[in-house]
Amino acid sequence: xxxxxxxxxxxxxxxxxxxxxxxxxxxxxxxxxxxxxxxxxxxxxxxxxxxxxxxxxxxxxxxxxxxxxxxxxxxxxxxxxxxxxxxxxxxxxxxxxxxxxxxxxxxxxxxxxxxxxxxxxxxxxxxxxxxxxxxxxxxxxxxxxxxxxxxxxxxxxxxxxxxxxxxxxxxxxxxxxxxxxxxxxxxxxxxxxxxxxxxxxxxxxxxxxxxxxxxxxxxxxxxxxxxxxxxxxxxxxxxxxxx
Ligand code: PEP
Numbered sequence: 001x002x003x004x005x006x007x008x009x010x011x012x013x014x015x016x017x018x019x020x021x022x023x024x025x026x027x028x029x030x031x032x033x034x035x036x037x038x039x040x041x042x043x044x045x046x047x048x049x050x051x052x053x054x055x056x057x058x059x060x061x062x063x064x065x066x067x068x069x070x071x072x073x074x075x076x077x078x079x080x081x082x083x084x085x086x087x088x089x090x091x092x093x094x095x096x097x098x099x100x101x102x103x104x105x106x107x108x109x110x111x112x113x114x115x116x117x118x119x120x121x122x123x124x125x126x127x128x129x130x131x132x133x134x135x136x137x138x139x140x141x142x143x144x145x146x147x148x149x150x151x152x153x154x155x156x157x158x159x160x161x162x163x164x165x166x167x168x169x170x171x172x173x174x175x176x177x178x179x180x181x182x183x184x185x186x187x188x189x190x191x192x193x194x195x196x197x198x199x200x201x202x203x204x205x206x207x208x209x210x211x212x213x214x215x216x217x218x219x220x221x222x223x224x225x226x227x228x229x230x231x232x233x234x235x236x237x238x239x240x241x242x243x
Pocket of ligand 1: 169171207209227228230231
C-alpha cells in the first residue's frame with residue numbers, strides 16, 4: 001500500500017517537527033511490509049523534511065512544480081530545485097491546481113516533462129466534478145485527463161495515478177466502494193492499452209479518506225494506496241488510516 005499525505009498549505013515549522021516525530025515513532029514502525037509512506041509538505045519545508053527523514057524509510061513529495069526549467073517566473077519553484085532538496089515525488093494535476101490556477105492539459109504536459117527531466121516520480125491526479133459524475137461523464141473526463149500521458153515525450157515517465165473525484169475532496173462525500181473499484185479498474189485498463197507495459201499502473205484513491213472508511217477502501221484489490229488531505233494533518237487519524 002502507498003500512503004500519501006498531502007498537507008496542502010497548512011502547518012508551520014513547529015507542526016512539521018511535531019508531526020514528523022509522531023509519524024516516525026507511531027506510524028512507521030507499524031506499517032505493513034512493502035508499504036510506502038510519502039509526505040508532501042509545503043515546498044518551503046521540503047529541505048527541512050528531507051533532512052529530518054534522511055535515514056528513515058519515508059519518501060518526500062512536493063505538491064506542485066513549475067512548468068518551466070528556469071528563468072523569470074517569480075514565485076515559481078522548478079522541478080530541478082525540488083529534486084535538489086532530496087525530494088522523490090511531485091503531485092501534479094491536483095484538482096485544486098486545476099481549479100484555482102487554471103491548470104489544463106497544455107500546462108500539465110510541460111509540468112510532467114519538467115518533473116521527468118528532473119528525475120522526480122509523479123503522482124498524477126485525475127477526477128471528475130460532481131456535475132460530470134451526475135451526467136455520467138466520469139470515464140470521458142478521466143480519459144481526457146489521462147490522454148496527456150500518451151505524449152511521446154513521456155514514455156519513460158515514472159508515475160502513479162491518484163483517482164480523486166473533485167466532489168469527494170474535503171467534502172466528507174465518498175463514492176460507493178463498487179464505484180471506486182470500477183473506476184480504478186477502468187484507469188488501469190486504459191493505461192495498459194496505451195503502454196503495453198507488463199506492469200499494472202498503480203492507482204491510489206483520494207477524497208475524504210478517514211479512519212472510518214479507510215479499511216474498506218484499502219480492501220479493494222484495485223486500490224494500491226490512498227492520498228489523504230485533511231486527515232493527514234492529524235497523526236492519530238493518519239495512523240488509523242495507515243495501520
Ligand atoms: C486531496 O486534497 O488530495 C484530498 C484527498 O483531500 P481530503 O483527504 O481532505 O479530501
